[in-house]
Amino acid sequence: MIKKIRNLDINYIQYGKGQDIILLHGWGQNIQMMDPLGKKFADKFKITIFDFPGFGGSQEPDYAYNISDYVELLHDLVKELKIENPIIIGHSFGGRVAIFYSSMYPVSKLVLFGSPFIKRENNSLKVKLLKQMKKIKPLNNLAETMKKHMGSEDYRNASGVMRQVLVNVVNEDLTEKAKKITCPTLLIWGESDEAVPVSEAKELEKTIPDSALIVLNGTHYCYLENLNHVVSILNHFL
Numbered sequence: 475m476i477k478k479i480r481n482l483d484i485n486y487i488q489y490g491k492g493q494d495i496i497l498l499h500g501w502g503q504n505i506q507m508m509d510p511l512g513k514k515f516a517d518k519f520k521i522t523i524f525d526f527p528g529f530g531g532s533q534e535p536d537y538a539y540n541i542s543d544y545v546e547l548l549h550d551l552v553k554e555l556k557i558e559n560p561i562i563i564g565h566s567f568g569g570r571v572a573i574f575y576s577s578m579y580p581v582s583k584l585v586l587f588g589s590p591f592i593k594r595e596n597n598s599l600k601v602k603l604l605k606q607m608k609k610i611k612p613l614n615n616l617a618e619t620m621k622k623h624m625g626s627e628d629y630r631n632a633s634g635v636m637r638q639v640l641v642n643v644v645n646e647d648l649t650e651k652a653k654k655i656t657c658p659t660l661l662i663w664g665e666s667d668e669a670v671p672v673s674e675a676k677e678l679e680k681t682i683p684d685s686a687l688i689v690l691n692g693t694h695y696c697y698l699e700n701l702n703h704v705v706s707i708l709n710h711f712l
Contacts, residue, residue, distance in 0.1 A: 475487065475488070476531075477551065477554055477555075479547055479550050479551050479554065480546070480547050480550055481536075482527050482532065482533040482534075482535065482536075482547070483532065483533040484524055484525070484527065484532045484533070484547070484551060485505070485524060485525045485530055485531030485532045486505075486522060486523065486524035486525070486551070487505055487509075487521075487522075487523050487524075488520065488521065488522050488555070489512070489513075489516050489520075489521050490512075490515065490516035490517065490518075490519055490520045490521045491519075491520055492518050492519045492520055493518075493519050493520065493560075493561065493582070494519070494520050494522060494557045494558070494559075494560040494561065495512070495515060495519045495520070495521050495522070495560065495561045495562075495563060495712075496522045496523075496548075496552070496557070496560045496561070496562050496563070497509075497511060497512050497521065497522070497523045497563050497564075497568075498526075498548075498562065498563065498564035498565065498568025498569070498571055498572055499523070499525070499526065499529070499530075499565060499567075499568050500565045500566030500567045500568055500569075500588075501529075501566060501567035501640065501643075502529065503529065503530075503565075504525050504529050504530030504531070505523045505524065505525055505530055505531075506530075507565070507698075508523050508563075508565070508568075509523060510698065510701060511563070511697060511698075511701065511704070511705070514701070514705045515705075515708070515712075519561070519712070522555065522557065522560075524551060526544060526567075526568070526571075527539065527544070527547065528635075528636045528639060534635060534636065535635065535639070536635075537635065538635050538638035538639050538641075538642055539639050539642065539643075540639075540642040540643060540646060541570055541571060541574050541642075541643050541646050541648070542574065544571045544574075544643075545571055545574045545575045545578065548571060548575055549575065549578075549579055552579075558580070559580045559581065559582045560581060560582060561581070561582050561583045561584075561585070561712060562575065562576060562581050562583075562584050562585070563584075563585040563586075563587075563708075564584075564585070564586055564587070564589055565586075565587040565588060565589070565695075565697060566587070566588050566589060566590070566669070566670070566694065567643065568589075569586040569587060569588065569589020569590075569591075570589060570590060570591065570643060570646075570648060572584060572586060572589070573586070573589065573591055573648050573651055573652050573655065574648060574651050576655045576657060576659075577651040577652070577653075577654040577655050578651075578654075581655075581657045582657060583657055583658050583659070583660070583711065583712060584655065584657050584658070584659040584660070585659070585660045585661075585662065585708065585711070586659065586660070586661050586662070586678070587662050587663070587696070587697040588663060588664065588667050588669065588670045588675075588694045588695075588696070588697075589661075589670065589678070590644070590669075590670045590674065591647070591648040591649065591651075591652055591674070591678055591681070592647055592648070592649065592674065592677070593644070593645055593646065593647040649681060652678060652681040652682050653681055653682070653683070655682045655683065655684075655685075656683065656684065657684070658684050658685075658711075659682045659684060659685035659686075660685070660686055660688065660707075660708075660711050661675050661678060661679055661682075661685060661686065661687040661688065662687075662688050662690065662696065662697060662704060662707065663675040663687065663688070663689050663690070663696065664689075664690060664691070664692035664693045664694060664695070664696030664699070665689050665690065665691060665692070666691075666692060666693050667692075667693055667694045667696070668693070668694070669694040670694065672689055675687050675689070688707060690703065690704070
């Protein structure tokens with residue numbers, strides 16, 4: 475489905491019934507990377523997943539967005555879809571947006587997977603991400619999706635505006651935003667995450683007042699590598 479938000483065509487899906495969960499994907503990814511998790515909760519929750527501008531089926535922004543722009547677009551989408559006080563689950567870049575959003579707007583609960591929140595060098599983050607992506611074994615039918623939407627080729631093929639967006643978002647420190655989050659927050663990290671190491675997760679746990687960290691086997695994509703275990707954890711938390 476498509477909604478016109480901030481003059482952009484935004485691709486999204488919704489399914490299930492109950493309290494709202496919004497799933498936010500990582501950089502270079504799309505709806506399909508969060509859908510396996512969403513489907514596990516469709517019997518108890520209403521799931522909303524959308525493609526961030528510049529990814530999947532959503533239109534590229536007409537200028538270089540920063541985190542604040544993505545947050546305001548998310549807020550406009552939430553209002554358009556009449557969602558109130560949602561649970562937000564974010565992976566990586568989606569977690570960055572979730573941290574910022576949760577510091578400003580009502581959120582029932584927050585779940586973060588491998589979400590960077592401190593300022594880092596663009597090239598360093600990109601190299602770590604691409605190195606880790608090459609190590610990931612195929613994850614059932616997601617293998618082709620991952621191959622298509624991630625990796626160095628994806629970066630090289632990005633338009634100028636999306637490359638500048640990447641520079642903008644990795645250079646924004648969210649420490650002060652994280653301190654303002656008041657909802658219960660769960661951090662789930664892969665012990666072998668090279669893109670956003672567990673040491674950063676421990677700092678984030680100290681920064682968000684009502685938060686707890688769970689470290690699992692796996693990489694930056696441990697939420698998919700341990701899908702059933704993560705679902706079990708979230709069933710207790712949500």
